[in-house]
Amino acid sequence: MQNSSSVDYGYLRQLVFGLSQNVLDPSRDYLFETRLTRLLRNQGMSRLDELVEHLKARKNPSLERSIAEAMTINETSFFRDGRPFDLLREELLPALIESRRPLRGLRFWSAACSTGQEAYSLAMLLHEHFPALTGWHIRIEGTDICAEVIERAQAGCFHRIEINRGLPARHIVRYFDHAGEDWTVKPEIRKVCNFRQANLCSSPLSFNRSDDRFDVIFLRNVMLYFSQETRKTLLAGIHRVLAPDGMLFLGSTEQPADSSIWTPVIAGGTCYFRPRQPS
Ligand SMILES: C[S@@+](CC[C@H](N)C(=O)[O-])C[C@H]1O[C@@H](n2cnc3c(N)ncnc32)[C@H](O)[C@@H]1O
Structure with missing residues (x-):
């Protein structure tokens, strides 16, 4: 011993x-x-x-x-803390889609995506509620530092227990194929999601070009593992890759370290952040 x-x-x-x-x-x-x-x-x-x-x-x-x-904590689930997804569906996405109509494209980033449930939840939400997006260029990027969870996200295969956490029955039936205890996300959902390994704390962030800007970023339940200094640097990087009219979702107990560059918006029983532009 x-x-x-x-x-x-x-x-x-x-x-x-x-x-x-x-x-x-x-x-x-x-x-x-x-x-x-x-x-x-x-x-x-x-x-x-x-x-x-x-x-x-x-x-x-x-x-x-x-x-x-x-040593990373990879806890996640489908439609975790459901309110951001409800708010996107009811209010934010209809407005965003209207404003992106000329470009016919939308980009999402599930930063620290773990095994991919967050990204796949977004893909299912878009597919179910926004059929008008057919023919648009939709990308949902998922990144995580941990190679093992990225492999699992790419495989898109989940155990019955994971499927039963947070997924409405109609989604299970409609968006998964199953064999025994394993449920695999259908190709129509997987094709809009792209997963890769990346460290949020490497500089510059893995997406750093202005044409790489995201419309919606989920950065949930990861900043709690970082120091105040790391959070500040990371959120400055996130600010650079988010579209000026884009939105950032943090975990329900998380706050931006530097509130001077973010405007909190309280809506739908949750809070998200708009990037403040330099005046
Ligand atoms: C608790 S999970 C959160 C998953 C998902 N965002 C959610 O809210 O359900 C935290 C994830 O952050 C990842 N992570 C930790 N440090 C990271 C870093 N420096 N860069 C990228 N990902 C990191 C971990 O590997 C883990 O998968």
Whole structure:
């Protein structure tokens, strides 16, 4: 049995922070034990202190990345905190579609998308409620730092238990094919979603050109893992890639770090943010 006091948790916390900017509280050091079990086994090791000593002796960027990724919290679900989706459907999308009619295109970004449920929820919402978008160029980008969740998002295959969290029955029937316990998103929904691995804290952001601007960005339930400084830098980057009349959704307990560049709008029992333009 490992003596946890012999493990240099400070080294591991610093490693994770350096790669993903996730700030891990020392009171949760026990999470290293549980989350790194598989990684240790794959390395032929049985103890965390062995892993730390190994890393101290020899740099191993791919192993370090795997550690940072294993420590991410990937909790998500379809139509999570449903109000932003209701507000988009009832109010925001009809107005946005009207204003984008000349361009016939819409771009969404599910930043820190985990296994893809948020992006697929948006795709289902658009398909079900806005048939007039047929023939438009619709893109829903999903990015996450963790390679494993991106692979799952790309596969678009969910277990029965994941499907039963938040998805109305009519969506299950209409938008999924199933085999046993596995439910796979239908091609008509998958084709508008594109997933790739990207770190929100690398500079510049992976989308940085002005023609890459997004109409709607979801950046939910990830900033809580970042320091105040990281949040501020990230939101300045998000501001640059959001269309001037676009909107940003944060998690229900999250706020922009620098409120001077965002206007909060309270509507439909939720809050979203419009980018303030320099006067
Ligand atoms: C709790 S999940 C939130 C998923 C989804 N946005 C939602 O609200 O349901 C947080 C996600 O943030 C990702 N994440 C953490 N740090 C990140 C970073 N620096 N860059 C990109 N993604 C990151 C994690 O891998 C994880 O999948």
